[in-house]
Amino acid sequence: MRKLIVCNLISLDGCYTGPGDDVMAMPFDHGFDDYNAERLRAADTMLLGRTTFEGFRDYWPPVADNTDAAPVEREISRLTSDIDKVVVSDALTADQTGAWHNTQIVPRADAHKHLTELKNGPGRDILVFGSHILWKDLLAHGLVDELHLMIGPGIVGDGVRMFETRPPASFQLVETRTWEGSSLLLTRYAVSS
Template identity: 35%
Template sequence: MTEQTSGRRVVTNMSLSLDGHYAAADPQDMSWVLPYAVGDVARDHLTSLWEPATTALLGRVNAEGFLGFWPTVVGMEGADPRDEGFAKWLVDTEKVVLSSTLSPAPGEAPWERTTVIDKPAAEVVADLRAADGGDIVVFSSASVIKALLAAGEVDRLALMIFPIFLGDGPRLFDDGLPAERWTLVSRTAGEHGELALVYDRVR
Protein backbone atom coordinates (compact mmCIF):
# COMPACT_ATOMS: atom_id res chain seq x y z
CA MET A 1 0.00 0.00 0.00
CA THR A 2 1.34 3.45 -0.88
CA GLU A 3 0.43 6.28 1.44
CA GLN A 4 1.58 9.84 1.01
CA THR A 5 2.84 11.86 3.93
CA SER A 6 1.17 14.98 2.53
CA GLY A 7 -1.11 16.06 -0.26
CA ARG A 8 1.83 16.89 -2.52
CA ARG A 9 3.90 14.13 -4.06
CA VAL A 10 7.56 14.50 -4.93
CA VAL A 11 8.04 12.90 -8.35
CA THR A 12 11.48 12.39 -9.87
CA ASN A 13 12.30 11.41 -13.43
CA MET A 14 15.60 10.26 -14.94
CA SER A 15 16.75 8.49 -18.08
CA LEU A 16 19.21 5.64 -17.54
CA SER A 17 21.24 3.34 -19.73
CA LEU A 18 20.73 -0.38 -19.27
CA ASP A 19 23.96 -0.53 -17.26
CA GLY A 20 22.74 2.15 -14.86
CA HIS A 21 24.32 5.42 -16.01
CA TYR A 22 22.42 8.69 -16.36
CA ALA A 23 25.15 10.33 -18.43
CA ALA A 24 28.06 9.25 -20.55
CA ALA A 25 31.67 9.82 -19.51
CA ASP A 26 31.37 13.09 -21.47
CA PRO A 27 28.25 14.66 -19.90
CA GLN A 28 27.74 16.85 -22.98
CA ASP A 29 27.25 13.74 -25.13
CA MET A 30 23.50 13.21 -25.38
CA SER A 31 23.60 11.15 -28.56
CA TRP A 32 22.64 8.01 -26.63
CA VAL A 33 19.39 9.63 -25.42
CA LEU A 34 18.13 11.26 -28.60
CA PRO A 35 17.00 8.16 -30.56
CA TYR A 36 14.62 7.24 -27.73
CA ALA A 37 13.61 10.63 -26.28
CA VAL A 38 11.61 11.56 -29.38
CA GLY A 39 9.52 8.37 -29.37
CA ASP A 40 5.90 8.07 -28.32
CA VAL A 41 6.73 6.19 -25.13
CA ALA A 42 9.13 8.85 -23.85
CA ARG A 43 6.84 11.73 -24.82
CA ASP A 44 3.77 10.11 -23.24
CA HIS A 45 5.82 9.27 -20.14
CA LEU A 46 6.91 12.90 -19.74
CA THR A 47 3.36 14.15 -20.28
CA SER A 48 2.01 11.85 -17.56
CA LEU A 49 4.49 13.39 -15.12
CA TRP A 50 4.03 17.11 -15.77
CA GLU A 51 0.25 17.17 -16.16
CA PRO A 52 -0.47 16.61 -12.40
CA ALA A 53 2.42 18.88 -11.32
CA THR A 54 2.36 22.54 -10.35
CA THR A 55 6.02 22.95 -9.36
CA ALA A 56 9.23 22.09 -11.20
CA LEU A 57 12.23 21.62 -8.89
CA LEU A 58 15.56 21.92 -10.72
CA GLY A 59 19.26 22.08 -10.09
CA ARG A 60 21.21 24.98 -11.60
CA VAL A 61 22.70 23.10 -14.56
CA ASN A 62 19.39 21.58 -15.56
CA ALA A 63 17.54 24.85 -15.07
CA GLU A 64 19.90 26.64 -17.43
CA GLY A 65 19.58 23.85 -19.99
CA PHE A 66 15.80 23.50 -19.72
CA LEU A 67 15.06 27.23 -19.72
CA GLY A 68 17.51 27.80 -22.55
CA PHE A 69 15.81 25.24 -24.79
CA TRP A 70 12.19 24.46 -23.95
CA PRO A 71 10.70 27.97 -24.30
CA THR A 72 11.94 27.95 -27.91
CA VAL A 73 9.67 24.98 -28.63
CA VAL A 74 6.53 27.06 -28.02
CA GLY A 75 5.22 27.93 -31.47
CA MET A 76 8.00 26.00 -33.22
CA GLU A 77 6.94 24.83 -36.65
CA GLY A 78 6.43 21.07 -36.74
CA ALA A 79 6.81 20.63 -32.96
CA ASP A 80 5.11 17.58 -31.50
CA PRO A 81 2.05 18.77 -29.53
CA ARG A 82 3.31 16.89 -26.46
CA ASP A 83 6.64 18.71 -26.62
CA GLU A 84 4.89 22.05 -27.00
CA GLY A 85 2.56 21.19 -24.14
CA PHE A 86 5.50 20.52 -21.85
CA ALA A 87 7.26 23.67 -23.02
CA LYS A 88 4.20 25.82 -22.24
CA TRP A 89 3.79 24.16 -18.86
CA LEU A 90 7.44 24.78 -17.99
CA VAL A 91 7.18 28.47 -18.89
CA ASP A 92 3.93 28.97 -16.98
CA THR A 93 4.47 26.82 -13.88
CA GLU A 94 6.24 27.63 -10.62
CA LYS A 95 9.94 26.82 -10.91
CA VAL A 96 12.25 26.41 -7.92
CA VAL A 97 15.97 26.27 -8.69
CA LEU A 98 18.51 25.07 -6.14
CA SER A 99 21.71 27.09 -6.51
CA SER A 100 24.19 29.08 -4.47
CA THR A 101 25.54 30.97 -7.48
CA LEU A 102 22.67 31.63 -9.91
CA SER A 103 21.15 35.12 -9.89
CA PRO A 104 18.95 35.79 -12.93
CA ALA A 105 17.27 39.17 -13.04
CA PRO A 106 13.80 38.93 -11.44
CA GLY A 107 11.15 38.37 -14.09
CA GLU A 108 13.73 37.99 -16.85
CA ALA A 109 12.51 35.78 -19.67
CA PRO A 110 12.46 32.80 -19.59
CA TRP A 111 12.89 32.90 -15.79
CA GLU A 112 9.44 34.22 -14.94
CA ARG A 113 7.80 32.43 -12.01
CA THR A 114 11.23 31.18 -10.90
CA THR A 115 12.64 31.27 -7.38
CA VAL A 116 16.34 30.56 -6.75
CA ILE A 117 17.00 29.07 -3.32
CA ASP A 118 20.29 28.21 -1.63
CA LYS A 119 19.12 25.49 0.77
CA PRO A 120 19.35 21.69 0.91
CA ALA A 121 16.88 19.93 -1.36
CA ALA A 122 15.09 18.15 1.50
CA GLU A 123 14.45 21.47 3.29
CA VAL A 124 13.09 23.05 0.13
CA VAL A 125 10.78 20.06 -0.41
CA ALA A 126 9.52 20.31 3.17
CA ASP A 127 8.57 23.95 2.54
CA LEU A 128 6.89 23.08 -0.76
CA ARG A 129 4.95 20.21 0.80
CA ALA A 130 3.57 22.65 3.39
CA ALA A 131 2.04 24.79 0.62
CA ASP A 132 -0.96 24.01 -1.55
CA GLY A 133 -0.42 22.63 -5.03
CA GLY A 134 -0.04 19.58 -7.20
CA ASP A 135 2.96 17.33 -7.65
CA ILE A 136 6.48 18.64 -7.21
CA VAL A 137 8.42 17.18 -10.12
CA VAL A 138 12.18 16.90 -10.61
CA PHE A 139 13.21 16.33 -14.23
CA SER A 140 16.69 14.89 -14.78
CA SER A 141 18.46 16.94 -12.08
CA ALA A 142 20.71 14.18 -10.79
CA SER A 143 22.12 16.08 -7.82
CA VAL A 144 18.63 17.00 -6.60
CA ILE A 145 17.25 13.49 -7.13
CA LYS A 146 20.22 11.93 -5.32
CA ALA A 147 19.74 14.25 -2.34
CA LEU A 148 16.01 13.55 -2.14
CA LEU A 149 16.49 9.78 -2.42
CA ALA A 150 19.08 9.90 0.36
CA ALA A 151 16.63 11.87 2.53
CA GLY A 152 13.72 9.51 1.81
CA GLU A 153 11.73 12.34 0.23
CA VAL A 154 10.81 10.78 -3.12
CA ASP A 155 7.23 9.52 -3.40
CA ARG A 156 7.21 8.53 -7.08
CA LEU A 157 10.27 7.37 -9.02
CA ALA A 158 9.92 7.54 -12.80
CA LEU A 159 12.59 6.07 -15.05
CA MET A 160 13.19 5.77 -18.76
CA ILE A 161 15.51 2.84 -19.45
CA PHE A 162 17.26 2.88 -22.80
CA PRO A 163 18.67 -0.38 -24.27
CA ILE A 164 22.27 0.71 -24.44
CA PHE A 165 25.41 0.14 -22.37
CA LEU A 166 27.42 3.32 -21.81
CA GLY A 167 30.21 1.48 -20.03
CA ASP A 168 31.15 4.54 -17.96
CA GLY A 169 29.72 7.72 -16.49
CA PRO A 170 27.90 8.74 -13.30
CA ARG A 171 25.24 6.56 -11.72
CA LEU A 172 21.97 7.63 -10.13
CA PHE A 173 21.79 5.14 -7.28
CA ASP A 174 24.64 5.50 -4.81
CA ASP A 175 25.49 3.02 -2.07
CA GLY A 176 24.05 3.88 1.32
CA LEU A 177 20.52 4.84 0.25
CA PRO A 178 17.80 4.13 2.83
CA ALA A 179 16.37 0.62 2.64
CA GLU A 180 12.94 1.06 1.05
CA ARG A 181 10.40 -0.91 -0.95
CA TRP A 182 8.80 0.36 -4.13
CA THR A 183 5.76 -0.84 -6.03
CA LEU A 184 5.49 -0.74 -9.82
CA VAL A 185 2.49 1.35 -10.91
CA SER A 186 3.05 1.48 -14.66
CA ARG A 187 5.34 0.12 -17.34
CA THR A 188 5.38 0.74 -21.07
CA ALA A 189 7.74 -0.72 -23.66
CA GLY A 190 8.69 1.15 -26.82
CA GLU A 191 9.32 -0.24 -30.27
CA HIS A 192 13.08 0.24 -29.92
CA GLY A 193 13.35 -1.58 -26.59
CA GLU A 194 13.05 1.45 -24.33
CA LEU A 195 11.05 1.13 -21.11
CA ALA A 196 9.04 3.74 -19.19
CA LEU A 197 8.75 2.65 -15.56
CA VAL A 198 6.97 4.36 -12.67
CA TYR A 199 7.37 3.22 -9.06
CA ASP A 200 5.66 4.50 -5.91
CA ARG A 201 7.44 4.33 -2.59
CA VAL A 202 5.79 1.96 -0.11
CA ARG A 203 5.40 3.80 3.20
Protein backbone atom coordinates in the same frame (compact mmCIF):
# COMPACT_ATOMS: atom_id res chain seq x y z
CA MET B 1 0.29 16.14 1.09
CA ARG B 2 1.93 16.75 -2.28
CA LYS B 3 4.23 14.15 -3.79
CA LEU B 4 7.81 14.79 -4.85
CA ILE B 5 8.41 12.63 -7.94
CA VAL B 6 11.81 12.08 -9.53
CA CYS B 7 11.62 11.19 -13.25
CA ASN B 8 14.65 9.98 -15.19
CA LEU B 9 15.53 7.97 -18.28
CA ILE B 10 18.24 5.36 -17.76
CA SER B 11 20.13 3.02 -20.05
CA LEU B 12 20.28 -0.74 -19.61
CA ASP B 13 23.69 -0.31 -17.99
CA GLY B 14 22.26 2.01 -15.34
CA CYS B 15 23.35 5.45 -16.57
CA TYR B 16 21.25 8.54 -17.08
CA THR B 17 23.83 10.40 -19.11
CA GLY B 18 26.30 9.13 -21.64
CA PRO B 19 30.05 9.77 -21.73
CA GLY B 20 30.94 13.37 -20.88
CA ASP B 21 27.47 13.94 -19.37
CA ASP B 22 25.95 13.75 -22.88
CA VAL B 23 22.20 13.29 -22.35
CA MET B 24 21.65 12.96 -26.10
CA ALA B 25 23.44 9.57 -25.96
CA MET B 26 20.47 8.17 -24.05
CA PRO B 27 17.97 5.76 -25.68
CA PHE B 28 15.11 8.24 -26.28
CA ASP B 29 11.98 7.61 -28.28
CA HIS B 30 8.46 9.06 -28.35
CA GLY B 31 7.50 7.31 -25.10
CA PHE B 32 9.88 9.59 -23.22
CA ASP B 33 8.18 12.79 -24.42
CA ASP B 34 4.70 11.30 -24.03
CA TYR B 35 5.36 10.40 -20.38
CA ASN B 36 7.06 13.69 -19.52
CA ALA B 37 4.10 15.63 -20.92
CA GLU B 38 1.76 13.44 -18.85
CA ARG B 39 3.76 14.11 -15.69
CA LEU B 40 3.89 17.86 -16.36
CA ARG B 41 0.10 17.96 -16.80
CA ALA B 42 -0.29 16.42 -13.32
CA ALA B 43 2.12 18.81 -11.61
CA ASP B 44 2.27 22.46 -10.73
CA THR B 45 5.89 22.74 -9.56
CA MET B 46 9.19 21.66 -11.09
CA LEU B 47 12.18 21.38 -8.75
CA LEU B 48 15.59 21.60 -10.42
CA GLY B 49 19.27 22.01 -9.72
CA ARG B 50 21.08 24.86 -11.45
CA THR B 51 22.66 22.83 -14.26
CA THR B 52 19.42 21.14 -15.31
CA PHE B 53 17.53 24.42 -14.98
CA GLU B 54 19.99 26.19 -17.28
CA GLY B 55 19.76 23.40 -19.85
CA PHE B 56 15.95 23.48 -19.81
CA ARG B 57 15.83 27.30 -19.84
CA ASP B 58 18.07 27.41 -22.90
CA TYR B 59 16.33 24.57 -24.77
CA TRP B 60 12.58 24.55 -24.10
CA PRO B 61 11.15 28.11 -24.51
CA PRO B 62 11.59 28.43 -28.31
CA VAL B 63 10.21 24.93 -29.00
CA ALA B 64 6.61 26.11 -28.39
CA ASP B 65 6.66 28.15 -31.60
CA ASN B 66 8.76 25.76 -33.67
CA THR B 67 6.38 24.33 -36.29
CA ASP B 68 8.97 21.64 -37.12
CA ALA B 69 8.81 20.25 -33.56
CA ALA B 70 6.47 17.39 -32.72
CA PRO B 71 3.16 18.47 -31.10
CA VAL B 72 4.11 16.76 -27.82
CA GLU B 73 7.42 18.67 -27.72
CA ARG B 74 5.57 21.94 -28.29
CA GLU B 75 3.23 21.02 -25.43
CA ILE B 76 6.18 20.21 -23.15
CA SER B 77 7.65 23.60 -24.03
CA ARG B 78 4.44 25.37 -23.03
CA LEU B 79 4.05 23.28 -19.86
CA THR B 80 7.64 23.88 -18.71
CA SER B 81 7.23 27.60 -19.34
CA ASP B 82 3.94 27.80 -17.40
CA ILE B 83 4.82 25.59 -14.42
CA ASP B 84 6.26 27.15 -11.26
CA LYS B 85 9.96 26.41 -11.03
CA VAL B 86 12.07 26.14 -7.87
CA VAL B 87 15.82 26.04 -8.43
CA VAL B 88 18.13 24.98 -5.63
CA SER B 89 21.33 26.95 -6.18
CA ASP B 90 23.81 29.17 -4.45
CA ALA B 91 25.07 30.55 -7.78
CA LEU B 92 21.99 31.32 -9.92
CA THR B 93 20.56 34.84 -9.71
CA ALA B 94 17.11 36.17 -10.62
CA ASP B 95 18.47 37.97 -13.70
CA GLN B 96 19.68 34.60 -15.05
CA THR B 97 16.23 32.98 -15.24
CA GLY B 98 15.62 34.32 -18.75
CA ALA B 99 12.05 34.10 -20.03
CA TRP B 100 11.10 31.99 -17.02
CA HIS B 101 10.06 34.69 -14.56
CA ASN B 102 7.98 32.21 -12.52
CA THR B 103 11.19 30.85 -10.99
CA GLN B 104 12.12 30.90 -7.33
CA ILE B 105 15.76 30.41 -6.32
CA VAL B 106 16.36 28.66 -3.01
CA PRO B 107 19.82 28.48 -1.40
CA ARG B 108 21.10 24.94 -0.75
CA ALA B 109 21.09 25.50 3.03
CA ASP B 110 17.33 26.20 2.89
CA ALA B 111 16.36 23.46 0.42
CA HIS B 112 15.11 20.77 2.85
CA LYS B 113 13.02 23.22 4.87
CA HIS B 114 11.60 24.88 1.76
CA LEU B 115 10.74 21.57 0.13
CA THR B 116 9.08 20.27 3.30
CA GLU B 117 6.90 23.40 3.35
CA LEU B 118 6.05 22.95 -0.35
CA LYS B 119 5.10 19.32 0.17
CA ASN B 120 2.88 20.20 3.13
CA GLY B 121 1.18 23.04 1.28
CA PRO B 122 -1.63 22.94 -1.26
CA GLY B 123 -1.01 21.94 -4.84
CA ARG B 124 -0.30 19.08 -7.18
CA ASP B 125 2.81 16.98 -7.79
CA ILE B 126 6.32 18.40 -7.56
CA LEU B 127 8.57 17.03 -10.32
CA VAL B 128 12.32 16.62 -10.52
CA PHE B 129 13.87 15.93 -13.94
CA GLY B 130 17.61 15.31 -14.13
CA SER B 131 19.23 17.17 -11.20
CA HIS B 132 20.91 14.05 -9.79
CA ILE B 133 22.91 15.82 -7.08
CA LEU B 134 19.76 17.50 -5.79
CA TRP B 135 17.39 14.52 -5.83
CA LYS B 136 19.95 12.12 -4.33
CA ASP B 137 20.35 14.51 -1.40
CA LEU B 138 16.56 14.75 -1.05
CA LEU B 139 16.28 10.95 -1.22
CA ALA B 140 18.88 10.61 1.54
CA HIS B 141 16.78 12.94 3.70
CA GLY B 142 13.46 11.15 3.15
CA LEU B 143 11.90 13.83 0.94
CA VAL B 144 11.36 11.83 -2.29
CA ASP B 145 8.00 10.05 -2.55
CA GLU B 146 8.30 8.28 -5.91
CA LEU B 147 11.01 7.37 -8.35
CA HIS B 148 9.93 6.99 -12.00
CA LEU B 149 12.59 5.34 -14.13
CA MET B 150 12.18 4.94 -17.87
CA ILE B 151 14.54 2.19 -18.96
CA GLY B 152 15.73 2.36 -22.54
CA PRO B 153 17.34 -0.43 -24.58
CA GLY B 154 20.71 1.31 -25.04
CA ILE B 155 24.10 0.70 -23.51
CA VAL B 156 26.03 3.95 -23.10
CA GLY B 157 29.13 2.38 -21.53
CA ASP B 158 30.08 5.40 -19.44
CA GLY B 159 28.28 8.32 -17.87
CA VAL B 160 26.57 9.34 -14.66
CA ARG B 161 25.23 6.24 -12.94
CA MET B 162 21.78 6.23 -11.41
CA PHE B 163 23.27 5.06 -8.11
CA GLU B 164 26.96 4.86 -7.20
CA THR B 165 26.22 3.26 -3.83
CA ARG B 166 23.23 1.69 -2.13
CA PRO B 167 20.70 4.45 -1.44
CA PRO B 168 19.35 4.97 2.10
CA ALA B 169 15.81 4.07 1.08
CA SER B 170 13.58 1.14 0.14
CA PHE B 171 11.61 0.95 -3.08
CA GLN B 172 8.25 -0.72 -3.71
CA LEU B 173 7.22 -1.31 -7.32
CA VAL B 174 3.91 0.47 -7.98
CA GLU B 175 3.57 0.23 -11.76
CA THR B 176 5.25 -0.87 -14.97
CA ARG B 177 4.16 0.47 -18.29
CA THR B 178 5.05 0.59 -21.97
CA TRP B 179 3.87 2.70 -24.91
CA GLU B 180 2.83 1.34 -28.29
CA GLY B 181 5.73 1.63 -30.72
CA SER B 182 8.17 2.55 -27.93
CA SER B 183 11.10 0.51 -26.62
CA LEU B 184 10.98 2.22 -23.22
CA LEU B 185 9.76 0.58 -20.03
CA LEU B 186 8.49 2.75 -17.18
CA THR B 187 9.13 1.42 -13.70
CA ARG B 188 7.46 3.45 -10.96
CA TYR B 189 8.54 2.99 -7.34
CA ALA B 190 7.18 4.29 -4.05
CA VAL B 191 10.03 5.32 -1.76
CA SER B 192 10.24 4.66 1.98
CA SER B 193 13.08 5.40 4.36
